[in-house]
Amino acid sequence: MGKKPIKERLKIISAMLLQHKDLQGPLELKKKTLVIQKEIDSTPTKGLAINWDDKKSIEDLQKKALDRKLPIIYFLDPLKFDPDLLLIAFKKLVHVFVEQRINEEGLKRLLNHVESGKISLSKLIEAALGENITIIADAAKESDVKAELLLYLIGAITQPALEEIARKIDPQFPDKWWQGSCPVCGRIPAVAKNRYRKRFLVCTYCGTEYLSDNYLCVHCGNKDPYTLKYIEVEANPAFKIDFCTKCKHYIKKIEETKLKEPIPKGLEDILTLNLDFLAKDAGLARN
Ligand SMILES: [Zn+2]
Numbered sequence: 001m002g003k004k005p006i007k008e009r010l011k012i013i014s015a016m017l018l019q020h021k022d023l024q025g026p027l028e029l030k031k032k033t034l035v036i037q038k039e040i041d042s043t044p045t046k047g048l049a050i051n052w053d054d055k056k057s058i059e060d061l062q063k064k065a066l067d068r069k070l071p072i073i074y075f076l077d078p079l080k081f082d083p084d085l086l087l088i089a090f091k092k093l094v095h096v097f098v099e100q101r102i103n104e105e106g107l108k109r110l111l112n113h114v115e116s117g118k119i120s121l122s123k124l125i126e127a128a129l130g131e132n133i134t135i136i137a138d139a140a141k142e143s144d145v146k147a148e149l150l151l152y153l154i155g156a157i158t159q160p161a162l163e164e165i166a167r168k169i170d171p172q173f174p175d176k177w178w179q180g181s182c183p184v185c186g187r188i189p190a191v192a193k194n195r196y197r198k199r200f201l202v203c204t205y206c207g208t209e210y211l212s213d214n215y216l217c218v219h220c221g222n223k224d225p226y227t228l229k230y231i232e233v234e235a236n237p238a239f240k241i242d243f244c245t246k247c248k249h250y251i252k253k254i255e256e257t258k259l260k261e262p263i264p265k266g267l268e269d270i271l272t273l274n275l276d277f278l279a280k281d282a283g284l285a286r287n
């Protein structure tokens with residue numbers, strides 16, 4: 001279960017950087033983010049102070065998630081995220097984006113606010129876990145950065161812990177979920193896989209794969225097969241773009257049996273980036 005270790009993913013991305021001249025920007029950004037995440041991942045806590053060896057703590061989380069029909073992330077104690085370790089990673093990550101000249105001035109302001117304590121990183125983590133978008137949006141506005149970018153940055157530093165939870169969950173747990181959003185982190189998936197005629201949704205954030213209805217738009221919940229269509233990808237029959245004619249959102253679909261070589265877990269999204277360009281040209285929106 002779960003994604004391949006960061007070290008292995010980094011090797012593959014480095015090799016891809018040499019092959020795919022067209023994807024230099026996103027690959028470079030992904031690589032630099034992974035290098036920072038690897039530092040968090042190599043600590044005993046992975047940024048979250050729970051007892052990783054105690055199976056019971058994960059079982060409790062799974063039970064709460066199934067009983068309340070809410071993802072595991074909702075039941076994590078924000079106080080258990082290590083603020084010192086995550087602050088170091090946060091600063092490094094902001095610098096990566098500043099170097100790429102993405103929202104430069106706003107990000108420098110954000111960093112000043114976080115370093116001076118005007119904006120509390122712990123509060124931002126708590127808000128991101130509980131999907132309290134107002135707190136994120138206010139902090140973003142104060143620094144003049146986009147709320148999505150701030151949410152991405154917070155998500156990136158808590159990601160190693162969530163990936164570890166996804167590795168540790170009981171293999172049966174995700175298949176009892178039956179919702180469109182991820183049972184571990186609550187995000188809406190961007191990738192689906194077809195395997196033995198079953199459809200699995202793949203969370204590209206934490207790496208959880210979970211069983212789904214064959215016909216389901218994860219964005220709007222539409223289950224009507226007549227309004228769920230797909231676009232074939234000429235260059236590669238293993239890939240399709242499934243889309244919903246009601247909300248115009250898409251999900252990238254991988255037919256596992258048609259793949260010439262398997263896609264390493266955790267790299268599904270980045271290895272299908274070309275499908276996002278095709279979908280954008282077709283006027284579709286990403287989940
Ligand atoms: Zn997830």
Ligand SMILES: [Zn+2]
Pocket residue numbers: 217218219220221222244245246247248249
């Ligand atoms: Zn839809």
